[in-house]
Amino acid sequence: MTTAFDELDLQLLHGLQIAPRVPWAQAARILGTSPVTLMSRWDRLRDEGLAWVVAHPSGEGDVLTAFVDVDLEPGRQSEAVATLVRDPRALSIEQSARGRDLMITVMARDLGALSRFVLDDLPRVPGVRRQRTSLALQIHRQGRDWRLQSLDQHQREGFEIARRQSTAPAGPLPRDPQPIIDLLAADGRAGAADIARSAGRNPATVRRHLGRVVGSGLLSFRCEIAQDPTLWGLHCTWLARVPEESKERTVAALATLPELRLCVSTSGETNLLVSVWARSPSDLMRLERLVGERLPWLSLVESVVILRTPKRFGWVVDERGRATGEVIPPVIIGDDPGTA
Template structure:
């Protein structure tokens, strides 16, 4: 088991922030923005990744076609370790969190359709050892997601330069993933910064073929790249989720206002008694109180119904994490990154 690591250094945070904006930026381009050298940045990134402190991965870029749900579970304490182990190995549960505040576990579930969601929540979860209660919040629209959240380590000019670099590498073209491309996709899920030559060597494939496949994947919206950070090692170790009820006439304004919060990591419209869910990463409990007070003052029509504190994240977007929130190197491929 890894020992507790020190907090991330300023140079670490700057590099991670850069890769949040432009996950596949070249080390040469990143070095110009960060006033460093390509060799130094590559070595720093390798150290961060090897320690499980940060990693670049991919997820489906077509999530509008997927069904996203957040599932609360009550679990008998004696069976909790077994339930966590089983659910962490299930590709439908892309994230698994241990929480306080009326539930024991919260799952982020991404499946291709509502039949798959019903099978998971109505048939499979109730038979999981120790599960006593299942409550499902279905997302009707994802307004902000984890890949949109940013650190605060770079100045505005640096951020703009990296956004320009990312835009130069992007294309709005739409596309689906051909069956023969899935091994390449899965290598990128393991390491989103791998180049075509590295992927070709790992797969034992022709480098020219892999180069064409990677170029095509990068030129479509089939995949979305994201740089993740171990939350407990960043400046935002506290994770809290709020459920709220908002009048539909005020929803758009509420979404725009909440989206300005630097702590915001996830903002989702949901079906049910609460029609809005938002998750924050905060520096301290005092920060949480400040945000709640600010939300109450600026959005008086928003009625906060419940808050849920995350005690430990065991899995995030397929990656198995240790007790300190660091990537173990083990990835359970989400169902959306598998063929068929």
């Protein structure tokens, strides 16, 4: 089996992980190629569902992030997943091999809004039998921090400069930023000309408003990559218990793992959630053994293999882990009176 990515693909994607909205001309100078080559590469990767740029609510400030484990009635998983995929409040949905049927990530303005979703709305989803919710108390590492390790230091520094330039504050938000936000949800790299055409608005006005939306911190941009089975064959979530006095050094040690996708302190029976992408079952065993040797105070309560991820921050994903092109713009629970 051959990988879907070649060396230049991986360099481009690593660059977009650092600076998701970097202009093609600037990226081409960093990588020593042409803008046309990179545009062509990106169009192919995006059209094949291998990579895409997400723009989702940043969750900064007082926003709550929660992980909802859902148990389903036998034989009704497809029905429940189909319903939840259409719900903009379910940011991401994972189907797991054990312990729970679904793992759902949500954001809420406050505990009341979260409670209404979990206690009132979720039980009405066809097939839902039971749920358990853990709050994210502190997000130490997240998917947008994961890197491909395909660039040298000079190239990484070039993309870091591009990232700072593309997200610099550019003034107060426009009166109604939602049309721009919705279009960015469907294409996180959309430029002013693209948005002006789609919205039927003046390009100069859109360019000014777009800069303000991107620089406001309202949205978080990230380059998502399909889980290529030849590179990252297994997605696994560890639920662990760590003494509070050892939490800081535990997080620092886990952050050195190239496979680390997510590390969050949580409420509940376990207090640390860790997500990794491993190359194979043997590679996962190596990781778990390594963590056990280096962090003997960490108690690994569950190791949960993720079988499918039908939705990643609003983007609908197929059984191969590739984006279908369909996007359900994600919302923070409590922001939309019609869905809170």
